[in-house]
Amino acid sequence: MKTLAKQLKWQFILLQKNNIISISIIVTLIYGLLLFFLRSSTYIDKVLVSLILNDPTVIGYFFIALAIYTEMKHQILPAIFVTPVKTHHYILSKTLALSVIGLFCSLGLVISIKGFAFNFVAFSIGALGISILAVLLGIMVLAYSDDFLKFALLSFPVFLPIVNLPLLHYLNGIDLGFIIQLFPIQGGLNLIADSLNPNINLSWVSILSLLIWIPIFYVGSYRFFTSKIIHQQS
Template sequence: MKTLFKMVIWDLKIQARNQIITVALIIAAIYTAIFFLLGLRGNDKILIALIFSDPTFMGFIFTGVLVLFEKSSNTLQALVVTPVKSWQYFYSKAISLTIISLIVCFAMIFASHGFHFNYFYFLSATFLSSLLFIFLGFIGVAKIKTFNQYIIVIPLFIAPFSLPYLNFFGLTNSPWLYLFPTQASFFLFEGSFGKITSFEIIYSFGYIILAIGVAHYFADRLFKKYIIRGE
C-alpha cells in the first residue's frame, strides 16, 4: 500500500506537470461560467448534465492520454523490469484521476448550487462514475498506438453510455436504457438534489458497482496483455 500511495502522489504530480489538472479546472470554470451566463442557477437538470460529463468524458479521455503518453516514453515497458506491479500502476491511475474528478465536481456544485445538497449521493455518483469511465478508458486505449486513433475510439464508447440523457431530460421513458450503468449515475446525481426511491437506490448502487466490476475485469486483462506485455 505504501508503494501505491507513493505512485498516486507521483501520478498527481505528473498530471499537474502535463497540465491535465489545469485543463480539468479550466473546463469546470467554463461550465460554471456558461451556467451563470445563461441564467441557469436553480436548474438542477442542466447542472447535473454538466457535472456528469466531467467524470465520464474527462475520466475516459485523460486515461487514454496518460497511457499513450507513457507508451511513447517507454514508461510502461519499464514496468516489466521494476519492482512496481502492473496492478499498482493500474490503480494509481484510477485513484489519481478519481481524486481530480471529485475536486472538480465538488468545485462546480459549490459554485453553481451552493452547499445544500445530499453529499452522500453526490460523492457516490461522482466516485462511481469516475471509476467506471477510467476503467473503460483503459479498455478503449489498450490496442491504440496514437492519439489520432484514440479520437476515433472516444465516441464509440461515449455515445452509447450517453443514451440515458434521453430518459433524464424526459425525451423518452425507456426501461431499456436501464441497461446502461450511466442511468444509475443519473439517479444518484438526481438524489443529490431531491427524492430518490428505494428501487432507484438499490438499482443504482447494485448495477453501477456490477458494471465497474465487469469493466475492471476486462480493463485489467487488456492492460496486461496489450499495454504491459505488448502482444
C-alpha cells in the same frame, strides 16, 4: 496498501507535471461560467446534471488515454514494467487519481449553483462511480489504439452511446424504458440527479448498480491492458 499509496502520490505529481490537473480545472471553470449564465433558467437542474455527467467522464476517459499514451510515446511504460510495480497498483493508482480529480471538479460545479443544499453523500458516490467507470472504459478502448487520434475515433461508437444515451433518456430526448437501468453509468446518474434534493434517501439500487459494474469494468481493463498494451510495449 502502502505501495498503492506511494503510487497514488506519484500519479498526482505526474498529472500535475503533464498539466492534466490544470486542464481539468480550466474545463470545470468553463462549465461553471456556463452554469452561472444559465442559473436563472427553469431547467438549471437538468443543465447542471448534464454538465456534471460530462465533466468527470471527459476527465476520466480522455485524460487516462492521454496519460498512458504519453508514457508509451516517450518509452516510459516499458521502463515501468521492468520495476517491481504491479499492474494492479499501476491501474488502480491512475484510476483513483483521475477519479478524485473528477469528483472534486464535479463538487465545484454543484456547489457553485446549489451551495451546500444537496445530498453530499449521494452526489459523491455517483460522481466518483461515474469517474471510475470512465477511466476504466478509457483503458479498454486504448488497448485497441496505437495513437491518440485512433483512440478518439474509436470513442464515437463506444463512449458516446454509454454516456449519451442515459443522458438523452434523462433529458426526455428518448425513452429507453427499464433497459436504461442496465447501462453502466445509470446508477451514478440517478444518484447525481437525486442528490439535488437534499432530503432524498440514498438509492441502494443505484449503488448496487455501481458495485456490479465497477468490478466488471476493472477486470476488463486489467485484461485488455495486460494482453494488449503491456504485450505491445514489451
